[in-house]
Amino acid sequence: MAGEYIRLYPENPSPAKIDHIVNVLRKGGIIIYPTDTIYGLGCDIFNQKAIDRISRIKGLNSHKLQLSFICYNLSEISVYASNVTTPVFKILKKALPGPFTFIFKSSSRAPKSIRTRKKTVGIRVPDNDIPREIVRALGNPIITTSLHHEDEVIDYLTDPEQIFIKFRNLVDIVIDGGPGKNIPSTVVSCVDESFKVLRQGLGDISQFL
DSSP states (O other): OOOEEEEOOTTSOOHHHHHHHHHHHHTTOOEEEOOSSSOEEEOBTTOHHHHHHHHHHHTOOGGGOOOEEEOSSHHHHHHHBSOOOHHHHHHHHHHOSSSEEEEEEBOTTSOHHHHTTOSEEEEEOOSOHHHHHHHHHHTSOEEEBOSSOTTOOOOOOOOHHHHHHHHTTTOSEEEEOSOOOSSOOEEEEOTTSSOEEEEOOSOOGGGGO
16 A cells, blocks of 8 residues: 655644644654655654564664654753763754754663664754654654665655655655755764764754854
């Protein structure tokens, strides 16, 4: 059965459509959604069967899957990360919402499926109200990972209609939030309570330090 194609506007996402998407996620659904960088592939972070589905879509063993998740705001970060000091939080407050993935030591409240892979967790608060409103309505974060195998050197898909054609038989919903970007988020490690760029993407963390 083919997935749904849902159009949302980042400036004012339809509450009724958001509620429908959340109901699909609660049932173990997989969605593709826009962020402030590339389109993401995701599910409820607490649904292991859905995470396993994402692993199969990407052709990866679940233990090798690079997973981060999207939070609604900064207050949620301290729930899932264990080492958010006051100086680090002040930088996050300047940089977020924005095109960054911050890596922290995971707290005991991070999903067990993620904690067993690594002792760290990647967290995003994108500058796009579509995924943030989904997270707010769901009540907990959603997984975010790229649409292609991490080892493939290919351009990111930016046209939601093309994304739907390619993935409509693999996911439950593709959200059209307009054209995506072709540059991923900047990945910044905060594990040692400092800021170390692991991957330079769209965001420039130096302007906030």
